[in-house]
Amino acid sequence: MALYSEKVMDHFRNPRNVGQIDDADGVGEVGNAKCGDIMRMYLKVDENQVITDVKFNTFGCGSAIATSSMATELIKGKTIQEALELSNKAVVEALDGLPVHKLHCSVLAEQAVRAAVKDYYDRHGIAYDPEDFREMDEDELHEHVGH
Amino acid sequence: MFVYADNAATTSVSKTALDAMLPYLTENYGNPSSLYSFGQKAAEALQEARETVAACLNADPREIYFTSGGSEADNQAIVSAARLGARKGKKHLISTKFEHHAVLHTLNKLEKEGFEVTLLDVHEDGVVRLEDLEAAIREDTALVTIMFANNEIGTVQPIAQIGALCREKKIPFHCDAVQAAGHMAIDVKAMNIDMLSISGHKFHAPKGVGALYARKGTVLTNIIEGGAQERGKRAGTENVAGIVAMAAALKESCEHMEENAAKIIPMRDKLFAELSKIPHSKINGSLEKHVPGTVNMCFEGIEGESLLLMLDDAGICASSGSACTSGSLDPSHVLLSIGLPHEVAHGSLRLSIGEYNTMEEIDHIIETVPKVVSYLRAMSPVWDELEKGQRPHLI
Numbered sequence: 001m002a003l004y005s006e007k008v009m010d011h012f013r014n015p016r017n018v019g020q021i022d023d024a025d026g027v028g029e030v031g032n033a034k035c036g037d038i039m040r041m042y043l044k045v046d047e048n049q050v051i052t053d054v055k056f057n058t059f060g061c062g063s064a065i066a067t068s069s070m071a072t073e074l075i076k077g078k079t080i081q082e083a084l085e086l087s088n089k090a091v092v093e094a095l096d097g098l099p100v101h102k103l104h105c106s107v108l109a110e111q112a113v114r115a116a117v118k119d120y121y122d123r124h125g126i127a128y129d130p131e132d133f134r135e136m137d138e139d140e141l142h143e144h145v146g147h
Numbered sequence: 148m149f150v151y152a153d154n155a156a157t158t159s160v161s162k163t164a165l166d167a168m169l170p171y172l173t174e175n176y177g178n179p180s181s182l183y184s185f186g187q188k189a190a191e192a193l194q195e196a197r198e199t200v201a202a203c204l205n206a207d208p209r210e211i212y213f214t215s216g217g218s219e220a221d222n223q224a225i226v227s228a229a230r231l232g233a234r235k236g237k238k239h240l241i242s243t244k245f246e247h248h249a250v251l252h253t254l255n256k257l258e259k260e261g262f263e264v265t266l267l268d269v270h271e272d273g274v275v276r277l278e279d280l281e282a283a284i285r286e287d288t289a290l291v292t293i294m295f296a297n298n299e300i301g302t303v304q305p306i307a308q309i310g311a312l313c314r315e316k317k318i319p320f321h322c323d324a325v326q327a328a329g330h331m332a333i334d335v336k337a338m339n340i341d342m343l344s345i346s347g348h349k350f351h352a353p354k355g356v357g358a359l360y361a362r363k364g365t366v367l368t369n370i371i372e373g374g375a376q377e378r379g380k381r382a383g384t385e386n387v388a389g390i391v392a393m394a395a396a397l398k399e400s401c402e403h404m405e406e407n408a409a410k411i412i413p414m415r416d417k418l419f420a421e422l423s424k425i426p427h428s429k430i431n432g433s434l435e436k437h438v439p440g441t442v443n444m445c446f447e448g449i450e451g452e453s454l455l456l457m458l459d460d461a462g463i464c465a466s467s468g469s470a471c472t473s474g475s476l477d478p479s480h481v482l483l484s485i486g487l488p489h490e491v492a493h494g495s496l497r498l499s500i501g502e503y504n505t506m507e508e509i510d511h512i513i514e515t516v517p518k519v520v521s522y523l524r525a526m527s528p529v530w531d532e533l534e535k536g537q538r539p540h541l542i
Contacts, residue, residue, distance in 0.1 A: 029528060035489070036490075036493040064453075
């Protein structure tokens with residue numbers, strides 16, 4: 001059996017929405033280099049709070065790149081509210097599953113989206129509950145996925 | 148093009164080894180413990196294999212114990228020395244920070260049983276210092292276990308000097324020679340080695356067979372209890388075909404050692420020379436004291452697993468010490484032991500070349516790796532920060 005599903009390999013080999021957005025409305029970065037994965041997500045948001053463009057940069061393993069790519073696909077064209085509802089589970093399902101020891105990558109992808117939205121809120125003076133945007137440290141990330 | 152560049156992980160079975168073993172799977176399948184001549188034919192083959200392996204290591208055939216592989220040999224050697232030491236009130240064990248897990252995990256287990264373990268530093272060049280060992284030796288030291296050559300970075304340890312020091316101090320010395328056997332000359336007598344582990348599949352024998360050399364007079368503790376095979380020290384019907392293959396493969400490797408090295412070293416050196424041209428790359432471990440085939444390098448700003456997956460797509464089999472390839476949070480303990488920061492160790496690549504590789508294959512690697520590194524760097528936020536000066540280059 002291959003390590004990754006066909007979908008994961010497709011998103012790894014042909015990642016969607018790679019790059020940066022110079023005039024982004026929100027940028028979020030999660031993870032750290034010491035632990036071997038960092039995701040940075042850029043959002044372009046219109047006046048109706050619709051995400052019109054999204055790009056990512058990722059340092060990490062195959063599943064880190066694939067989950068970033070899938071997360072961008074899942075939120076592109078959606079509203080900010082919908083993006084906040086994106087769960088790591090949805091990312092995993094859309095990728096036809098991930099190995100157990102790679103599930104934290106999907107949490108990181110979810111966290112990257114949230115961090116970018118928080119930055120968008122901050123830049124635009126939109127009020128929010130800080131508890132909704134608490135960052136997980138790496139240990140919590142791994143605990144969150146039960147490994 | 149398919150390029151197998153992971154010979155430190157395992158090797159293909161040579162034709163010599165395969166031809167030698169096949170009759171013991173088909174017509175001569177007898178049990179060497181059986182009395183009748185059909186079984187005794189297998190016993191003879193076993194004896195011949197024992198003589199061959201012994202000759203390759205300059206040991207006596209009675210000092211060779213066949214095992215399931217290097218890990219079992221390591222386990223048995225360490226546990227044996229620890230049990231013997233404990234009986235004499237000696238419960239201190241010395242090893243290095245970058246041993247194989249077969250050694251480190253066995254030491255951990257003994258530590259939990261009350262042994263004290265000292266792991267020697269291997270410095271930035273990946274080589275143990277004799278003075279460090281000398282300083283670590285105590286009255287109650289029961290064993291020194293140090294690998295011949297490191298499996299990840301390929302650095303070779305001063306085994307003869309370590310052996311001489313241990314002999315002088317009357318401390319048993321075990322050497323995990325899994326990466327060296329068949330590739331470097333081993334003389335257990337001249338090097339004063341008391342116990343030594345080898346694994347067949349690292350030198351073109353099948354997987355699942357290895358040997359422990361234990362100098363005459365060494366007291367061995369069984370890891371596997373049962374029948375009286377291997378002079379009562381390792382129970383279980385012998386893997387006759389595997390053992391015959393291992394002996395044939397070791398003999399062939401030892402007979403062609405210089406010739407193979409002369410073929411492998413230029414390929415390895417070309418890899419080092421060309422891949423070092425990648426900016427912010429680093430060669431890991433001393434090049435002076437090195438097994439012929441192992442190349443270990445780090446590329447800043449990328450992660451090893453994605454590098455391996457892309458190389459796989461280009462037909463290249465390699466390995467990495469990144470955390471993601473090990474399934475743990477930390478990158479390889481070997482790379483950390485030579486002082487690499489975590490973020491650099493994550494971007495490591497090991498290519499291990501054998502005599503079956505060709506210069507065309509090396510050229511394919513040299514053509515592919517820089518492209519993959521550039522591609523991954525282009526999407527890496529770490530590389531972006533390094534390039535913009537927001538993060539200091541570490542290599």
